[in-house]
Amino acid sequence: MMQDVFQLIARAQAEYVRCIDDGDLAGWPDFFVDECIYKVTTAENHKRGLEASLIYAASRGMLMDRVASLRDANIYERHAYRHLLGQPYIVSEDLDVVRSETSFMVVRIMRDGTKSLFVTGRYLDAYVRNGNSVRLRERVAVCDSSRIDTLLALPL
DSSP states (O other), rough: OOHHHHHHHHHHHHHHHHHHHHTTGGGGGGGGEEEEEEEEEEHHHHHOOOOOOOOEEEEEHHHHHHHHHHHHHHOOOEEEEEEEEEEOOEEESSSSSSEEEEEEEEEEETOOOOOOEEEEEEEEEEEETTEEEEEEEEEEEEEOSSSOOOOOOOOO
16 A cells, blocks of 8 residues: 555656646646645744745645746746655555655756756655545645745745
């Protein structure tokens, strides 16, 4: 059973980062259930149990609003991401919810071709299982550094 859920989560992770890296932000909210949490925070805040975060959304609707604002309202220098993921580690598995942790590294590619290591960290996830698929109920992207570039526009 553990192997099956591992494969489901590994596939969901790969599809998630492919969506962002390919610039298909309109499809990004589809990885989440309607009542979900998406949060980007620092390791220090997470360790201390502080709720403050750099990005916070409490529903799939809020994620859709974020995509719409990135497309229509926000002004930021155009860039893209390339995610590198570690293997997901299954922390716990209940009847319908699977918790996992996955390390990530994100390279930012600017319009002029400049590349830089943007952020490293880990995803702390709660997936809802539905047959042969999983969707995120909660994703907390815990960034290793407390120094975050101000160009945190795209989802991690």
